[in-house]
Amino acid sequence: MKVRVLVSLKPGVLDPQGRAVHHALEGLGFSGVESARIGRTIDLDIADGTSDEALTEMCEKLLANTVIENYRIEKLD
Template structure:
């Protein structure tokens, strides 16, 4: 079984990497980009019987810093 976890900074948290990407795109002539938020995608290959609750526990304990990041799970 596979699961995808998308981790993003919460709204209101500064995203210096996203801002650097936005600035670089602007310098390349892509002025239509008004904002960029950068995150990470984690793909998990899971053993049969792994539950969504198990994945939530993984996110809460390791994969996301829940103080400043949110996450979304896709099974």
């Protein structure tokens, strides 16, 4: 089973990297970019039948730091 975990900074948490990318896009002449925020994609190949609880635990214990990050789990197949 292929699972994609998308980790993003919580709203309100300053993202200096995203801000620098935003400024760089503006510098390249792209207009209309309101903001850029950088996250992380983690693709997992896991045993069929792995429970949602186990996936949630993986996210909470390691893949995301829930003090600053949100995560979303997407099943790809």
